[in-house]
Amino acid sequence: MTETATATRAAALDVMAAVLDEGRPLDDAFDPPTRALGPRDRAFARLLVATTLRRLGRLDRILKGFLDKPLPKRASGARHLLRLGAAQMLFLGTPAHAAVATAVEAARRRQLHPYAGLINAVLRKIAREGAQRLAEIDDPFADLPPWLAQSWVEAYGPETAAAMARASSCEAPLDLTPTDGDAQALAQLVGGVVLPTGSVRLKASGAIPDLPGFREGKWWVQDTAAAQPVRLAGPVAGRRVLDLCAAPGGKTLQLASAGARVVALDRSEPRLARVRENLDRTHLGEAVTLVCADATTWAPADEALFDVVLVDAPCSATGTVRRHPDAPWRKRPGDAAALAPTQDALLDTAIRLLAPGGVLIYGVCSLQPEEGAPRIEAALARHPTVRRNPVTAGEAGLDATMLTPEGDVRLLPCHLEAEGGMDGFFIARLVRP
Numbered sequence: 278m279t280e281t282a283t284a285t286r287a288a289a290l291d292v293m294a295a296v297l298d299e300g301r302p303l304d305d306a307f308d309p310p311t312r313a314l315g316p317r318d319r320a321f322a323r324l325l326v327a328t329t330l331r332r333l334g335r336l337d338r339i340l341k342g343f344l345d346k347p348l349p350k351r352a353s354g355a356r357h358l359l360r361l362g363a364a365q366m367l368f369l370g371t372p373a374h375a376a377v378a379t380a381v382e383a384a385r386r387r388q389l390h391p392y393a394g395l396i397n398a399v400l401r402k403i404a405r406e407g408a409q410r411l412a413e414i415d416d417p418f419a420d421l422p423p424w425l426a427q428s429w430v431e432a433y434g435p436e437t438a439a440a441m442a443r444a445s446s447c448e449a450p451l452d453l454t455p456t457d458g459d460a461q462a463l464a465q466l467v468g469g470v471v472l473p474t475g476s477v478r479l480k481a482s483g484a485i486p487d488l489p490g491f492r493e494g495k496w497w498v499q500d501t502a503a504a505q506p507v508r509l510a511g512p513v514a515g516r517r518v519l520d521l522c523a524a525p526g527g528k529t530l531q532l533a534s535a536g537a538r539v540v541a542l543d544r545s546e547p548r549l550a551r552v553r554e555n556l557d558r559t560h561l562g563e564a565v566t567l568v569c570a571d572a573t574t575w576a577p578a579d580e581a582l583f584d585v586v587l588v589d590a591p592c593s594a595t596g597t598v599r600r601h602p603d604a605p606w607r608k609r610p611g612d613a614a615a616l617a618p619t620q621d622a623l624l625d626t627a628i629r630l631l632a633p634g635g636v637l638i639y640g641v642c643s644l645q646p647e648e649g650a651p652r653i654e655a656a657l658a659r660h661p662t663v664r665r666n667p668v669t670a671g672e673a674g675l676d677a678t679m680l681t682p683e684g685d686v687r688l689l690p691c692h693l694e695a696e697g698g699m700d701g702f703f704i705a706r707l708v709r710p
C-alpha cells in the first residue's frame with residue numbers, strides 16, 4: 278500500500294472528524310488536513326468524504342449489522358475509518374484489499390491501534406456481504422437525519438418528500454449564468470445545455486478556473502434555482518436596486534449585468550471581498566456600490582428609496598444538500614425556526630426602503646416550510662403597504678408544479694429531475710402599489 282494512499286485516507290478521516298465531531302462546514306474543514314496532498318489525492322479525498330457524507334445513513338446501517346456491539350463514543354475515529362472504507366468499496370469501486378489495508382494503516386497512523394483489528398475484520402465482512410446488505414435497504418430517507426426526513430414528509434407528503442430525498446443525495450451538476458445574458462452562446466462555448474429556466478448546465482466539469490471563458494469573466498457559477506429570484510424581479514435596467522444579503526454576489530452580478538444600479542450590502546466583510554472579486558472578474562463593478570452593514574438597521578445616507586429590493590435571507594440551507602452533503606448532519610431541528618426573527622427583520626428593512634411602485638423579492642435556499650410562506654404572511658400582516666404579486670406559470674421558465682396556490686415559487690431538488698435537478702428554493706414577490 279502506497280504512502281500517499283494511506284495519507285489520503287488519514288486526511289479524509291481528519292476532515293470527517295472536523296465535520297461530524299466538531300460541526301464544522303465541509304468547505305472550511307477540508308483544506309487544513311488535505312493541504313499537503315497532491316491535486317489528484319486531494320480530489321480523491323474530497324470525493325471520498327463527500328460520498329461518505331452523502332451515504333452516511335446507509336453506511337451506518339450496514340456497519341451496525343457487522344458490529345457485535347456499538348462502538349463507544351471515544352472511538353469516533355475508528356467509526357469514521359469504517360465509514361470511509363465501506364464507502365470506497367460500496368460506492369467508489371475501490372478494490373477491497375486496498376480499502377481495507379489503507380483503513381488499517383490510517384488507523385495506526387492516527388494512534389487508533391486498538392481498533393486496527395476490528396477495522397480489518399469489519400471491512401473484510403463488508404467486502405464479502407456489504408453490497409447485498411446495501412441492496413436490501415429500501416428506504417428513500419435512509420441518508421437523511423430522521424427529523425429532517427419527517428419535516429419534509431409533513432410539509433410535502435411522502436411521495437414528493439421521497440423524490441426530494443433521492444434528488445438531494447445526488448451530486449449537483451454545474452450551472453452557469455452568462456455575463457452577457459446569451460445562454461445559447463455560453464452553452465456552445467462550454468459544451469453545456471440551456472435549461473428551461475435559462476441557466477447553462479454542464480453535466481461534467483474539471484476545475485472551474487480551467488473552463489472556457491472563466492478568466493475572461495464570461496460567466497459565474499450559480500445553481501439555476503438561485504438564479505430565479507432576480508429573473509422574477511422584472512426589468513431592472515437603469516433602476517435603483519438594493520441587494521440586502523449580497524455575498525458572495527451571484528444575484529448582485531445578475532442585477533449588474535442586466536443594467537441595474539446596485540447597492541450590494543452584506544454584514545460580512547470577508548464575504549463582501551468575494552463579491553468584489555467576482556465583480557472584478559466579470560467587469561461589472563462600475564454599477565455596484567458595496568456596503569458592509571447590518572441590514573436590519575441600515576438606511577442609505579441620501580435616504581432615497583429603491584425600485585427593487587432583494588432579500589436573499591440567511592436560512593437553514595436545506596435546499597443545498599446536493600452540494601453540501603455535510604449540511605444535514607450539522608443542522609438541528611430548531612435551526613430554521615431560530616432564523617425567523619432575522620428573516621422578519623430583513624423583510625421589515627426591505628419594506629421600509631421600498632419605493633412606491635417597487636418590487637420586493639424574498640428568497641431562501643431552504644426546504645423548511647417555516648422559512649417560506651409564513652415569513653411572507655407575517656410581513657404582509659405587519660405591513661399593509663405591500664401586497665403579494667403572484668408569480669404565474671411560464672414566467673422565467675417556471676411551470677405550474679413549481680408554484681404554490683398563493684403564487685409563491687417553491688423549487689424542489691426533484692424539479693427538472695431528468696436534467697439533473699436543482700437546489701431547493703422558496704421565492705415570494707411583493708409590490709408596494
Ligand SMILES: C[S@@+](CC[C@H](N)C(=O)[O-])C[C@H]1O[C@@H](n2cnc3c(N)ncnc32)[C@H](O)[C@@H]1O
Binds near residue numbers: 503521524544591592
Ligand atoms: C444566502 S447568503 C446570500 C447569497 C447571495 N445573495 C448570492 O446570491 O450569492 C446570505 C447572506 O446574508 C448575509 N447576512 C446575514 N445576516 C445579515 C444581516 N443582518 N445584514 C446583512 N447581511 C446579512 C450573510 O453574511 C450572507 O452572506
